[in-house]
Amino acid sequence: MRARIRIVVLAATLLALVAPARTEVSEEEAAKLGTTLTPIGAERAGNAAGTIPPWTGGITRPPAGFLPGQRHPDPFPEDRPLFTITAENAHEYEAHLSAGQLSMLGAYPDTWKLHVYPTRRSASYPEWVYDAVIANAARAKAVLEGKGGVENALISSPFPIPTSGVEVIWNHNLRWRGVRVSRTEGETAVTRSGRYTLIQSIQELGFPYASKEETSFTRRYPNVLIAIKEKIFAPALLSGNGAMVIETIDQTSDPRKAWSYSQSLRRVLRNPYVAYDFPADGSDSLRTVDDGEMFVGPPDRFEWKLHGKQEIYIAYNAYRLHDGGVGPKDILQRRHINPDLARYELHRVWKLEATLKDGADHIYSRRIFYLDEDSWQIALAESYDRDGRLWRINEAHALNHYEVPVHWSTLLVYHDLIARRYAITGLDNARKPPQFKEGGDPREFNPNALQYYVR
Numbered sequence: 001m002r003a004r005i006r007i008v009v010l011a012a013t014l015l016a017l018v019a020p021a022r023t024e025v026s027e028e029e030a031a032k033l034g035t036t037l038t039p040i041g042a043e044r045a046g047n048a049a050g051t052i053p054p055w056t057g058g059i060t061r062p063p064a065g066f067l068p069g070q071r072h073p074d075p076f077p078e079d080r081p082l083f084t085i086t087a088e089n090a091h092e093y094e095a096h097l098s099a100g101q102l103s104m105l106g107a108y109p110d111t112w113k114l115h116v117y118p119t120r121r122s123a124s125y126p127e128w129v130y131d132a133v134i135a136n137a138a139r140a141k142a143v144l145e146g147k148g149g150v151e152n153a154l155i156s157s158p159f160p161i162p163t164s165g166v167e168v169i170w171n172h173n174l175r176w177r178g179v180r181v182s183r184t185e186g187e188t189a190v191t192r193s194g195r196y197t198l199i200q201s202i203q204e205l206g207f208p209y210a211s212k213e214e215t216s217f218t219r220r221y222p223n224v225l226i227a228i229k230e231k232i233f234a235p236a237l238l239s240g241n242g243a244m245v246i247e248t249i250d251q252t253s254d255p256r257k258a259w260s261y262s263q264s265l266r267r268v269l270r271n272p273y274v275a276y277d278f279p280a281d282g283s284d285s286l287r288t289v290d291d292g293e294m295f296v297g298p299p300d301r302f303e304w305k306l307h308g309k310q311e312i313y314i315a316y317n318a319y320r321l322h323d324g325g326v327g328p329k330d331i332l333q334r335r336h337i338n339p340d341l342a343r344y345e346l347h348r349v350w351k352l353e354a355t356l357k358d359g360a361d362h363i364y365s366r367r368i369f370y371l372d373e374d375s376w377q378i379a380l381a382e383s384y385d386r387d388g389r390l391w392r393i394n395e396a397h398a399l400n401h402y403e404v405p406v407h408w409s410t411l412l413v414y415h416d417l418i419a420r421r422y423a424i425t426g427l428d429n430a431r432k433p434p435q436f437k438e439g440g441d442p443r444e445f446n447p448n449a450l451q452y453y454v455r
Contacts, residue, residue, distance in 0.1 A: 025137050025138065025159075025161045025163070027138075029161050030134070030137045030138055030161065032161070033133070033134045033137060033160055033161070034130070034134060037160070037161070038055050038374065039125075039130030039131075039133055039134055039160075040125070040130065040133050040156070040157060040160050040374070040375070040376065041133070041137075041157075041159075041160030041161055041162075041373070042055060042348070042373040042374045043055075043348060043373065047311060047348070051119065051311075051346050052119050052121075052311065052346055052347065052348060053119060053120075053121060054121075055121045055374060056121070057124060058121060058122050058123045058124025058125075058374070058400065058405070058407075059075060059122045059124050059400045059402045059405055060124060060405070061402070062402045062403055063075050063402075066402075066403070068403050069432060069433075069435065070433075071322065071323065071324040071429075071432075071433050072319060072322060072399065072400075072401065072402065072433060073319070074317075074319035074320065074323075075122070075317075075319070075400075075402070076117075076118075076120055076317060076319075079117050079118055079120075080117070081115040081116060081117055082116050082117060082118060083116055084113050084114065084115050084116070085097070085105070085113060085114040085116060085313070085344075086105065086109070086113045087105040087106060087108075087109030087110075087112075088109070090102060090105050090106075093313070096311055096312050096313050096346060097312060097313060098312055098368070098370060098380060098382060099368075099382060099390060100368075100380065100382035100390060100393035101114070101312075101313070101380070101393070103390055103393065103417060104336070104393055104415065104417075107335075107417055107420075108335050108336060111333070111334075111335065111336070111339070112335070112336055112339055113339045114313055114339070114342070114344045115339065115340070115342065115343065115344060116313055116344050116345065116346070117317070117343050117344065117345055118345070119316075119345040119346050119347060120316070120317055120345065121347075121374055122316075122317055122399075122400045122407070123372070123374035123375040123400060123407035124400060124402075124405045124407070125156070125176055125405060125406060125407075126404070126405070128155075128212050129155060129156050129176045132154050132155035132156050132176075132212075133155075133156050133157055133160050134160070135154070136152075136153045136154065136155075136156070136157070136158045136159070136160065137159070137160050137161055139152040139153070140152050140153040140158035140159055142158075142159070142164070142166055142167050142170060143250060144166070145252070146250070146251075146252030146253075146300070147250065147251045147252045147255075147298035147299075147300040148166065148250070148251075148252075148298050148299050148300050149249050149250025149251075149252065150170050150174065150249060150250070153174065154209075155176060155209070155210055155211070155212060156174065156175060156176035156210065157170075157171035157172075157174055157175050157176070157376045158170055158171065158174055159171055162306065162350075164304065164306060165303075165304030165305045165306040165352055165353070165354075166299055166304040168304070168306055168350055168352050168371060168376075169295060169299050169304060169352065169354075169369070170299070171371070171376040172294070172295060172369075172371055172376050172377065172378050173225065173249075173295070173296065173297075174209065174225065174249070175375065175376040175377060176207075176210050176406065177207060177210065177406060177408050178205075178207060178210065178404060178406055178408075178434075178436045178437075179206070179207050179210050179211050179212075179436075179437070179438055179439065179440065180204075180205070180206050180207070180436070180437040180438065180439060180440045181203075181204075181205040181206075181207075181434050181435065181436055181437070182202075182203070182204055182205075182434065182435045182437070183202075183203050183205070183428065183433070183434035183435070184200065184201070184202055184203070184428040184431040184432065185200070185201045185202075185203050185230065185425065185426065185428065186198050186199070186200050186328070186424075186425075186426070186427030186428050187199050187282045187283070187423070187424060187425040187426075187427065188282070188328075188332070188423065188424060188427070189282070189283055189284035189286050189421065189422075189423040190332055190334070190421060190422055190423070190424075191421065192334070192419075192420055192421060193334065194332070194333060194334035194335075196328070196332055197235055198234065198235075198328055198427065199232060199234070199235070199238060199282045200232065200233055200234040201230040201231060201232045201233065202230065202231055202233065203228060203229070203230040204228065204229050204230075204444065204445075204453075205226060205227070205228045206221075206226070206227040206228075206440040206444065206445055207225065207226055207227075207440075208220075208221040208222070208224045208225075208227065208440065209224065209225050209249065211439075211440070215439060215440070216441070216442055217439065217440035217441060217442050220442035221246070221442060221445075223248045223249050223250055223254050224246055224247065224248055224249070225247050225248065225249050226245070226246075226247040227244075227245075227246050227247070227440075227444075227445035228244065228245050228247070228445075229242065229243065229244040229245075229444070229445060229449070229450055229453055230242060230243050230244075231453060231454040239263070240263030240454060241260070241261060241262060241263050241454070242260070242261040242450055242453060242454035243258065243259065243260045243261070243281070243450075244258065244259045244260075244445065244447065244449075244450045245257070245258045245259075245274070246258075246445065247296065247297075251297070251298045255275075256274065256275055256297065257270075258270070258271040258274040259271060259447045259450055261450050261451055261454050263454075266451075267451075268447050268448075268450050268451050270447075274289055275289055275290070275297055275298075276288065276289060276290050276297065276301060276361075276362060277289070277290065277361075277362045277363045277364065280292060282423075282425075283414070283423045284421075284423065286392075286414055286416050286419065286421060286422065286423040287392070287394070287414040287423055288363065288364075291381070291383075291392075291394060291414060292425075293378075293396075293409070293412070294369065294377075294378035294379075294381045294394055294396055294412070295367075295369065295378055295381065299354075300360075301356065301357060301360040301361070301362050302354035302355060302356055302357060302360070302362075302367070303354070303355045303356075303357055304352065304353070304354055305352070305353045305354075305355070306350065306351075306352055306353075307351040307352065307353060308350070308351065309348050309349065309350055309351070309373065310348070310349060310351055311346055311347070311348055311349075312346070312347070312349055312370060312380075313344040313345065313346055313347075314344065314345065314347050314349060314370065314372065314379035314380055314395075315342060315343065315344055315379060315380075315395050315396065315397040315398065316343060316344065316345040316347060316372075316379070316398060316399075317343055317345065317398075317399055317400075318342065318343055318397035318398060318399050318410050318411060319343075319399055320341045320342075320343060321337075321341050321342060321397050321410060321411050322399055322410040322411070322429070322433070323429065324429055324430065325429075326341065326429055327429055327430055328427060328429075331411075331424075331427065331429075332424070332427075335420065335421075335422070336413075336415065336422055337411075337413055337422075337424070342397060347372055347373070347374070347379070348373045349370040349371055349372055349373060349379060349380075350370070350371040350373060351368065351369075351370055352368070352369040352370075352371060353366065353367070353368055353369075354366065354367040354368075354369070363385070363386070364383045364384060364385070364386075364391070365384050365385065365386050365387075365388060366383075366384040366388070367381060367382065367383045367384070368381070368382040369381050369382075372398070372407075374407070375398070375407040377396060377398055377407060377408070377409065378396060379395070379396050379398065380393070380394070380395055380396075381393070381394040381395075382394075385418075389418070390417060391416065391417060391418055392414060392415060392416050392417065393415040393417065394412070394413065394414045394415065395412070395413045395415075396409040396411075396412055397409060397410055397411040397412070397413065398410065401433070401434065401436065403436070404436050406436070408434075409426060410426055411424060411425075411426040411427060412424065412425045412426050
């Protein structure tokens, strides 16, 4: 069996021999990865003010006493808020706040606030993932034809030194999140009065693209980013239903595929269209399919413009929201989540603007994304309606799963300023945290397996 990791390491070693025509990143620039830049392309140094520290490797080992399978204890238990941003004092901090964050404070002046903590650059990944990103820098190429895609990339983000906006959104889409993950998912849409019904499911995720070795899983799904199946176990009305999605990378000739299993019909049905601005299941139309994970899917309906970096307060190290001692009633409040459980830190982010192409169809006319430089995770997304009004503000409350290690969201929150409601995904506090495994079996992710999985 040919090991993909050997290809990655070899490509990194032979970086200087790669033909310049294959990449817009010069050899001199690529040599910065792992030196003045981190292995995934972030600035290693802190900022001039000293409010953002240097990156020193992130979390490299779990806290003392941590056992795999446990919920993650906060590795920074002694940290206290430096200050709290409210509607009243927001003008003092607006240089480090986005338009959406200011709008949230203005919409809910009596209840919403941002507790700002010391910045901890905790994001980290396995060494072989770093090797892959460094190798990608010299060879990866964005495909602009059709629905778009990426060539000559493996395992993780293809463009650690991006030269265009579309490269940055591919860095988010293809960022490394493990190879095989089992997790419990809790999602709901909270009403204006604060009521909700939590939909709970068990999910199995496979990331063939992210594998370090060539296996039957990667051979069967060479163009697949994520394969996911789920079965709902609560509430009782939906229990026994299931779904499966095969999320491809280049969707021009190999589009996303989705199936659902209905307990009442006892049949697996192919879903003809689950993409772009189609309303996401369980969201009460408060988020779109491509709002998933802040953004997912092909980028072809938008023009992408990179605005460089800036420093803003983003949700980070969300271990209090992840804690097993809190539950839905502690987190979910009217209008928004409990701000006392959220943690914000000052980080450098890439600012990315997506503008709807002429003649393209989507409910959003414009979107602004802020991507954490240490992970390529979209931390904050703001969406505008067809009349140009700021409509939705989405946040990823992320942390380091330090037993892997990997930086990934623990709770995703989707605010609708017009409806004055919000939806969430990722609420799993009463259950085991995500379990990360190696490998994968292609037989797990086909329509025939779905009916047996939900039983």
